[in-house]
Amino acid sequence: MKISEVIKKRHSCRTYNGLRLEQQTIERLQGDARQLPVLQPGVTAPIIRLVDGDGIEGKLGTYGSITGARQFLVMASGTTDADKVEAGFEFEALILKITAADIATCWIGGTFRRDRFSEAFDRAMLDEAGGDYEKVKEKIAGRSISIVSPIGHPTPKKRFAERVLRKVAKADKRKPFADLFESVSPDTPLGRVLENVRLAPSSTNSQPWRATITEEYLKPDNKKVTIVKFRCAKSGQFAPFDMGIAYCHFLLSSPDENLRWEIVPGCDPMAMEFRSVNG
Numbered sequence: 001m002k003i004s005e006v007i008k009k010r011h012s013c014r015t016y017n018g019l020r021l022e023q024q025t026i027e028r029l030q031g032d033a034r035q036l037p038v039l040q041p042g043v044t045a046p047i048i049r050l051v052d053g054d055g056i057e058g059k060l061g062t063y064g065s066i067t068g069a070r071q072f073l074v075m076a077s078g079t080t081d082a083d084k085v086e087a088g089f090e091f092e093a094l095i096l097k098i099t100a101a102d103i104a105t106c107w108i109g110g111t112f113r114r115d116r117f118s119e120a121f122d123r124a125m126l127d128e129a130g131g132d133y134e135k136v137k138e139k140i141a142g143r144s145i146s147i148v149s150p151i152g153h154p155t156p157k158k159r160f161a162e163r164v165l166r167k168v169a170k171a172d173k174r175k176p177f178a179d180l181f182e183s184v185s186p187d188t189p190l191g192r193v194l195e196n197v198r199l200a201p202s203s204t205n206s207q208p209w210r211a212t213i214t215e216e217y218l219k220p221d222n223k224k225v226t227i228v229k230f231r232c233a234k235s236g237q238f239a240p241f242d243m244g245i246a247y248c249h250f251l252l253s254s255p256d257e258n259l260r261w262e263i264v265p266g267c268d269p270m271a272m273e274f275r276s277v278n279g
């Protein structure tokens with residue numbers, strides 16, 4: 001399945017059917033979580049693990065925002081904007097892999113009990129390290145639990161509370177293409193890639209990503225290149241995650257339109273610039 005189709009298929013799911021995923025599926029996802037594409041080598045990479053939801057969700061670990069989930073992804077990430085952008089990028093890359101496998105998810109940055117998920121994450125890391133506490137401490141240093149997501153299969157019908165929440169968050173509404181992206185038509189290869197950014201999840205569906213497209217002539221041979229310069233229209237604790245998600249949709253869906261990009265060196269992680277490498 002093309003990544004553009006996976007992006008169109010993804011929606012936040014908050015009502016699960018109470019069943020566990022098969023062991024084989026869990027093992028595959030755990031493998032995927034260890035081999036994610038990287039946006040910015042050199043920043044503190046996030047650590048994502050799959051944990052058992054029993055004893056977390058059952059005791060209102062998500063304040064009732066999620067029901068019926070038996071397993072969760074839990075992410076520990078670094079503290080700078082660049083670290084959080086990276087975390088947004090890698091977590092969304094995993095969410096898209098999971099969506100492609102027909103499994104539902106929901107980014108959760110606010111409505112979860114950090115202490116409970118932290119405990120479950122530490123337990124998973126300790127099991128993995130054969131109980132070696134010092135090794136775990138060293139591995140997760142400089143990171144804290146930032147995002148979780150239930151993973152599982154939805155119930156056929158959404159709960160009333162979920163339908164209300166989607167309406168309040170205007171979850172099904174996206175800003176018009178022209179309000180987000182300047183100097184590009186939606187009906188072009190780059191426009192179709194940016195449409196995939198428009199469909200990205202964002203905290204409270206705030207859709208803070210904006211982009212301006214320009215053309216430049218690179219020295220020494222005056223080669224014409226396209227520059228896509230992103231910026232973020234809001235501040236707040238989740239804005240860097242939202243930007244990382246946008247870059248993920250942008251870069252991962254570009255090959256569907258035969259587009260390739262390099263990051264303009266030295267650009268701000270909250271306002272990344274991408275330069276075309278194929279004209």
Ligand SMILES: Cc1cc2nc3c(=O)[nH]c(=O)nc-3n(C[C@H](O)[C@H](O)[C@H](O)COP(=O)(O)O)c2cc1C
Nearest residue numbers: 011012107108109110111171201202203204205241
């Ligand atoms: C960084 C981030 C944090 C989020 N935190 C929460 C949360 O705490 N609780 C929740 O129910 N949804 C949360 N969401 C999900 C958004 O509300 C959802 O993505 C948005 O409404 C768009 O809906 P969609 O994902 O179905 O396209 C979060 C999304 C992102 C990207």
